[in-house]
Amino acid sequence: MKTLGSFPDDFIWGSATSGHQVEGQNQHSNWWHWELKTETQPHSGRAVDYWNRFEEDHALMAEMGLQAFRVGIEWARIEPRQGEFDMEAVARYLEIFDSLNKHGIKICLTLHHWVVPQWAAEKGDWRNPNMVAWFLEYVRFAVEQFAAYPFQWVTLNEPMVPALAGYLSADFPPGRHNYFEFRKVVRNMLQAHAGAYQLIHQQDPQAMVGVAMAYPDLQAWGSTGLAGAYERFIAGLAKRFIYQAWDDSVKTGKIHPLFGRGEIAGLKDSVDFCGINYYFRMTLRFSFKHARSLFIDQNATPEGIEKNDFGWQIWPKGIRTTISKVWHQFAKPIVITENGIADRNDEKRAHYITSHLKQISLCLEDGIPVQGYYHWSFIDNFEWNEGFDMAFGLVAVDPEDPNLTRKPRKSASIYSKIIRENGRDLNPVL
Numbered sequence: 001m002k003t004l005g006s007f008p009d010d011f012i013w014g015s016a017t018s019g020h021q022v023e024g025q026n027q028h029s030n031w032w033h034w035e036l037k038t039e040t041q042p043h044s045g046r047a048v049d050y051w052n053r054f055e056e057d058h059a060l061m062a063e064m065g066l067q068a069f070r071v072g073i074e075w076a077r078i079e080p081r082q083g084e085f086d087m088e089a090v091a092r093y094l095e096i097f098d099s100l101n102k103h104g105i106k107i108c109l110t111l112h113h114w115v116v117p118q119w120a121a122e123k124g125d126w127r128n129p130n131m132v133a134w135f136l137e138y139v140r141f142a143v144e145q146f147a148a149y150p151f152q153w154v155t156l157n158e159p160m161v162p163a164l165a166g167y168l169s170a171d172f173p174p175g176r177h178n179y180f181e182f183r184k185v186v187r188n189m190l191q192a193h194a195g196a197y198q199l200i201h202q203q204d205p206q207a208m209v210g211v212a213m214a215y216p217d218l219q220a221w222g223s224t225g226l227a228g229a230y231e232r233f234i235a236g237l238a239k240r241f242i243y244q245a246w247d248d249s250v251k252t253g254k255i256h257p258l259f260g261r262g263e264i265a266g267l268k269d270s271v272d273f274c275g276i277n278y279y280f281r282m283t284l285r286f287s288f289k290h291a292r293s294l295f296i297d298q299n300a301t302p303e304g305i306e307k308n309d310f311g312w313q314i315w316p317k318g319i320r321t322t323i324s325k326v327w328h329q330f331a332k333p334i335v336i337t338e339n340g341i342a343d344r345n346d347e348k349r350a351h352y353i354t355s356h357l358k359q360i361s362l363c364l365e366d367g368i369p370v371q372g373y374y375h376w377s378f379i380d381n382f383e384w385n386e387g388f389d390m391a392f393g394l395v396a397v398d399p400e401d402p403n404l405t406r407k408p409r410k411s412a413s414i415y416s417k418i419i420r421e422n423g424r425d426l427n428p429v430l
């Protein structure tokens with residue numbers, strides 16, 4: 001199946017967004033309420049109004065040659081009040097999917113991307129033992145309505161991010177610092193994933209279902225002596241918390257001791273593909289100045305390493321080590337469900353894309369079945385606590401512009417060229 005380059009003929013070239021980050025007016029959600037908490041917190045507001053401008057966006061995608069789009073649906077929109085499903089919202093999502101079909105763009109559907117309905121948040125969200133059942137009601141409904149469309153499903157996007165940021169570091173809603181709650185939340189999310197996996201397969205036994213996991217490349221800085229030993233210890237611990245304990249639980253069906261005890265029915269091996277979200281490397285450095293973060297400077301950057309607008313290290317090799325690690329653990333096809341860069345001026349994005357694709361092509365040469373690549377993001381969007389300050393889009397949008405004019409960046413043309421040549425030339429010149 002190989003062409004001249006190392007990308008197979010059926011490699012899927014796509015890009016991604018999530019509902020809350022692009023749709024706008026997701027008013028019945030916990031994030032909307034979190035955004036209203038203080039004056040200084042950025043508001044998603046109309047976001048980039050994908051809810052009304054999807055047709056224009058899909059036409060742009062088709063022009064770029066995108067073959068697939070990872071799109072999210074919002075639970076809070078579909079079930080704004082408990083037990084009440086909003087058929088107008090369903091109809092709109094159906095229009096969105098029909099429009100993608102019309103443009104010949106395949107759909108990878110994310111069921112949950114961090115955001116929950118406000119009614120569930122008020123009842124304790126993922127801390128409430130009933131949350132799993134509530135979530136599965138929503139999934140059952142969504143699968144019944146939408147099963148004809150997706151060729152890939154993502155049950156949960158980066159579950160460990162809202163678990164860690166919501167219940168340990170208090171950066172995300174509900175803004176808690178509580179290890180016991182964190183454990184409960186992860187156990188419930190594991191159960192929610194397992195249940196969603198089963199529901200989708202009941203509807204479509206051939207469905208391809210996965211989780212999109214965040215895998216930062218976490219390394220110790222490499223200090224000498226005790227400081228170095230401490231850095232290695234923290235790097236190991238961080239890996240376990242951020243992805244390894246979750247992955248081990250999914251692989252074995254047994255809850256990892258970090259989260260509790262016991263087994264979850266239907267969890268073992270409950271992925272048909274492994275979704276990898278990869279962005280950056282972190283080199284964890286011991287520092288007395290960082291007492292509040294366990295004496296670790298998370299932003300320490302070796303000389304000569306480029307960073308994105310967020311301050312994240314650009315480290316293409318990390319995507320290869322991640323792919324290889326995940327493949328060796330799960331032996332399931334790999335999909336790069338997210339990879340991208342905050343780069344408003346578009347100075348580094350094209351090279352970011354090509355350098356990461358080169359690493360992916362090396363994985364393909366190693367015989368690892370990487371099936372597709374979704375660039376994050378198709379369009380600038382609401383970047384959570386950073387609001388619109390971080391620009392990840394292949395397409396630029398100024399949130400102040402009353403018309404929210406879509407302006408494809410130069411890197412979009414470069415990605416488009418790569419797609420048209422199926423990755424044969426990773427040093428494209430326009």
Ligand code: BGC
Nearest residue numbers: 018157158214277338376383
């Ligand atoms: C998330 C996205 C986010 C992106 C850039 C990913 O971890 O899934 O929602 O916008 O990173 O920070």
